[in-house]
Amino acid sequence: MSIPDVGTPASAEHSAAAGHRTVEHHGPTDKQYVIVALVLGLITCVEVSTYFHSVINWGRLLMPALLIMGGIKFYLIAAYFMHLKYDRRILRRVFTTGIILAIGVYMIMLTAFKVFKPHAIPH
Amino acid sequence: MAEVLTADAPAAAGHDDHGGHDPHHTNTGISNEKLAMWLFLGSECLLFGGLISTYLLYRYKLRSFPGFENVQINRLGAHIYDIPFTSVSSFVLLMSSLTMVLAHSALTRNDHQRTRIWLMTTALLGATFISGQVYEFTAFYREGLGYTTNIFSSAFFTLTGFHGVHVTVGIIMLLSMFVQSARGRLAAENAERLEIVGLYWHFVDVVWVVIFAVVYLIP
16 A cells, blocks of 8 residues: 655644744735734625625625635635645645535535525515 | 564654754654644544535435425525625624634744734634524525525524534634733643644634535535
8 A cells, every 4th residue: 555645744843042943934924914904804805895786786795706706715714714725735635525514415405405596586 | 573662661762853862752753742632633524524425415415305396595595695794794704713812822932912912802703603504594594595595594503503603613712811811820741732723723724715615606
């Protein structure tokens, strides 16, 4: 059995410096964290603006737009704040596979109950 | 013939990217604690996936169930959401993720004072979010939407309530980290402990991103 390829770790520990140990950090810098947070805040503002039709009338694009914006926020948090982008590849694969499987299973379940049929939604 | 690997074997020696340095002595090179947290988060995906699906099912199909044909779901559902208020709560939780990573970053630099400041800020932001949720639940109850009002309200309160419980547990973990840091038991060498708590906190945030879009924004 071969050893699985687990990818490159983002942070390697143990850079000892004359009695004062710090951890070498290969993830995002503090500045990058702030930029990601600002982008997240901006996307949230756009999301909230969709609720107020007087700002922009999204029409049929509303639901796809909200799903895409939610997906981008999900990715940014998982990739940068949870370090998936910088951590070992095996974690990324496990998480991505799990998410895809979970979404697939629940989509099948909801489809079986005909949730996505337009006439099923009460007005 | 398959070669047997044990968890303690230096399996990654010669194969990892640090010239044979394996920080955790596991087959994956990931500590057992961190791997356990990721597996736990995987199971949490299924839990919240189930709760969100149940909410969607009862929100859109409530009238198709026997005995619920005449329920006015709009009166008791989307129309009583206070979107501006919940948006501020969402923003507060998002910013708590930023302060969490700043706390971890400060710890890796052995900057203990900033670590404690950011940890306490994160806990306070989390507490603000929970306060908002308590206010929202109270407002809903006064509007006539209780936990047992109908099956839709049960699904809503169960979903958002479970999330609130997770945030509360996260706050307790953050305060525990704060105390450990104050007692000098949290240093750069064991920064992974804080990273694991951070993983949990960011997951709670990411779940709210989904809940906010699905429950509050999607019509």
